[in-house]
Amino acid sequence: MFTCPACRAASIALVADEGEDDDDATFLQWVPQKPPVKEYPDSVPKAIAAVAGEAHSSLLVGNVQAAVLMARTTVEATAKAKGITSGNLVAKIDALYAQRLIYEHVRDAAHEVRFAGNDAAHGDLVDDPISAEEAESIIELMDMLLEGVFIAPAKTAAQAAARQTRKNASPTASVNGTVPSSP
Template identity: 65%
Template sequence: MNNPQTRCGWCRHATVMMPVDHQPMIQRASVTGDDFDAPGSPGWAVFTCAGCGSASLSQGFYPELGGPGKVYTHDFIPLGWYPQEPLVKEYPDSVPPKIAKVATEAHGSMSVGHHQAAVLMARTTVEAVAKAQGITQGSLVAKIDELYNRHLVYEHVRDAAHEVRFVGNDAAHADLVNNPISEDEARAILELMDMVLDGVFIAPAKTAAQKAARQAKKAAAATSTDTPATG
């Protein structure tokens, strides 16, 4: 079987996909049937990412060589991959574990099409962020504004948090039968939720790490200069 190239849905890197030696029974839907609209034999195949080693499932076909009996090649031509994005969202250690767990649940709900649940968990995440900063009094509106007043977030992050709040309130109280939350809307809200996590936890931690590394490098250089030569 050939080694197709794609972007891994797990690690998100461009990679070569390695076929699994022993393919499961779902590998081929048909090898000689005439009742399909495909340029060969349709089927499924399992591959692993050459980078992260995670398994992905591809839907595609085996090209037809032609001739009596419709002989098909061993090479598999992928038409689509699953998953297209990680099924489990991971956050760096700078995000408090309990908050990361709630945010991960939001992404997990999104991955299975539970858009309302995803938005509700995003709203919960934003409120948990405020409480983690010691802001425990008042409504969520007040908590988000206080994050900004304490210079813990920039203006655009404050506005992102409010957008999560608005749609989260709709998910909790609005008429979702006649006005459901769409996939695109839910996905946008999760992006804004992640923007809040980045602004409060991730970006400051990266900045602090870079500052510490720079200062350590400067200190090491000064020590090297002050040390007298021997010999």
Template identity: 30%
Template sequence: MQIAERRELQALIQTLRDGTKRNLTLFTIKLTCDYCSANCLYLWEVINPTEKDSKARYETIELTQVYPEPEPQPRQISSDAPSLVREIFREAALAEAAGAYRLAGVGYRAVVEQIAKEQGATGSNLHNRITSLAAQGVPQNIVDAFHEARIVGNDAVHDGLAYSSEEIADIAELIDEAVFILYVQPAQRARMAAARAARRQAAKSST
């Protein structure tokens, strides 16, 4: 590690120590790969429940890789979403994780287009199809979020505009929230209803 990186790590450790509970202990763990001999450094946050008992096992709170900085993992959406929606979202998320924000913007626009199709939207273009979702009971905040994703994708395609990582992340999160409302919540309620029906049937059978 370089001197600057060591200082940054020391500052991070001190900040965590200053803001944590009295019985939280921080360790740094250095691991060396047997294959390539590269080093990795982890920050291990643990709690000793008894604090006075040196033989007590530590309870791991979090294990964080701090060197080298881990590559960002692509986002995922719920398996309750349609398979093609998940597939397109995954490709957009891969572009976002790689820092290809124009491609990510286009990809998230494609996710919205596929969701609109899945929801039975009508219209001659994506703007009209998204707008038509309101008449089908889709909440207005979701319609507005879909328009935001559409505009970001259009800007990338037609004007080559690259939004910041935070702006693309916001679009991804808006889509994730929409997926939760449109697909996850109905699926959860259907599973709960099926569980209740099975319970009633089991109770009737036992009597």
């Protein structure tokens, strides 16, 4: 067992023992072969979940600038998935807010991701690179956007459907399927 120098996670080297001397062992592979990928619920479109997962994986192995760029890409892809395709990213984020798809603090979070992503994309990091800690914060802000746009609405809809199903199955439900109103 070893510790990955980039992400500090445990790694196992599989070797074939071909003799009594340690020098006779043959390296086969590392386990895991890839860094773990963050999983998102099905409510997040697959392509967006893949890019957001890439942001997490990049951060995990120490590729800070790549992580921030993928976070910015996730923000833009999220707006496009909601039909907001015109204008620059500032306008797209503001449109998400104007259409009440996100709260004000999530709008501000998306803009912070945009600022960091723009710095990385335009090479404005030569003298002042983004730290791993700042990149981690940017990834968390990206996840706030995904939570607000895709995950929380899906959870809310699922809960509402479960409540309605429960009410419809209730012995107090009327014959025509309507439920008497609650007090």
